[in-house]
Amino acid sequence: MSVSLHFACTACGQCCYGQLPLTLKDALAHAGRFPLALLWTPLRKGSKDFPLVSHLGVSVPLPKHAGLAALVVPTSYIPPSMACPALGPDMLCTIHDEKPTRCKSMPFYPYREERYQAELLKPRKGWECDTSDTAPIVFSEHKIIHRADFDQERRDIEEQAPIMRMFANYLLKYNPLLMGTLANEASKPKPGQIVSSLSSFLTATRNPKARDIARAQAPVLASFIEQTAGQCELQAYHIQYLAWLDEMEYLAGI
Amino acid sequence: MRSRYTAYVVGALDHVAATHAEEVRDDFNRAEAERLVRVCQFQELDIRKVVENGDCAQIDFMIRFRRDNKDMIQVELAEFRRENGRWLYAGGKLSAQVSQRTVTRVGRNDPCPCGSGKKAKKCCGTALHDA
Numbered sequence: 001m002s003v004s005l006h007f008a009c010t011a012c013g014q015c016c017y018g019q020l021p022l023t024l025k026d027a028l029a030h031a032g033r034f035p036l037a038l039l040w041t042p043l044r045k046g047s048k049d050f051p052l053v054s055h056l057g058v059s060v061p062l063p064k065h066a067g068l069a070a071l072v073v074p075t076s077y078i079p080p081s082m083a084c085p086a087l088g089p090d091m092l093c094t095i096h097d098e099k100p101t102r103c104k105s106m107p108f109y110p111y112r113e114e115r116y117q118a119e120l121l122k123p124r125k126g127w128e129c130d131t132s133d134t135a136p137i138v139f140s141e142h143k144i145i146h147r148a149d150f151d152q153e154r155r156d157i158e159e160q161a162p163i164m165r166m167f168a169n170y171l172l173k174y175n176p177l178l179m180g181t182l183a184n185e186a187s188k189p190k191p192g193q194i195v196s197s198l199s200s201f202l203t204a205t206r207n208p209k210a211r212d213i214a215r216a217q218a219p220v221l222a223s224f225i226e227q228t229a230g231q232c233e234l235q236a237y238h239i240q241y242l243a244w245l246d247e248m249e250y251l252a253g254i
Numbered sequence: 255m256r257s258r259y260t261a262y263v264v265g266a267l268d269h270v271a272a273t274h275a276e277e278v279r280d281d282f283n284r285a286e287a288e289r290l291v292r293v294c295q296f297q298e299l300d301i302r303k304v305v306e307n308g309d310c311a312q313i314d315f316m317i318r319f320r321r322d323n324k325d326m327i328q329v330e331l332a333e334f335r336r337e338n339g340r341w342l343y344a345g346g347k348l349s350a351q352v353s354q355r356t357v358t359r360v361g362r363n364d365p366c367p368c369g370s371g372k373k374a375k376k377c378c379g380t381a382l383h384d385a
Binding site for chain 2: 175176246247250251
């Protein structure tokens, strides 16, 4: 038996913290706003998302590791404790009209089968989503009702799949340890993600706008370096931003 | 080979870029290389085996360097090709057996790498950093 699920966003702003997966289009369009990285998530064949991401062509199989694939996603790489740079002091989005597709289709997630989307409607701890009967029905008969944003994001993901694979194959070629690291993570109950740089993405994909993207990205990294300075628990992020700023300044010709 | 290593040591990456064969030229992440030559202290190049065959050569080499106060090793089987009298780097296979670079995953009970003295699980996060 299928149930209808209700959901309304109350604009509490609680989901606007930490890292944010982006479509490639959104990531590059917002290079002047988010500190960008490419995040690798290892997936086992038995996992819930494996068949879909394989079908969409957004994952790369890992040779020598049968039944393992990696999903590579452009990401706004922000520590979990830090707010999105576009979140205003009133906890409202300051870029509502041009916000990333990811934010529009929340809490649905297009890297997961549609029939499994129901579980994403359950508010996470501290979130103030309205899931009462008075909220509109958003999911019924295993289907998303208002689906324009979800479909758009999935189309974008499918469209970018060849370029994400190009990047993945480049990095697997030039960083032979990556494969083992992914396999090792995949064997853990809670696999970690592996972070790689925008500079390697721009190189691998021969991005003709690398210089402009780097020029937009450099001040963002400088700002995050400042915001994470002197904070012990954000040290790993701080060091990472410093290294990326170096690379972006070189690419930007600064 | 030796000139390319020397160029890395002194940070003369124009020479490195100019000695790439066409098929690998666009794969060179110059921005990353510029950063790495500043944070790595190169210590040794050991050419372990050279097989030369006309205008083609295979070089099995190892470099030792220090980075973030850690001793590191890179082992590679590199392909070189002679074009117009100049040897060009045409690609290589890095050994996956030898630690090319460290992956910073700190055990949850290890002291945090930030130097706070706290256990990692009570201090910095556990995200993996690479590349």
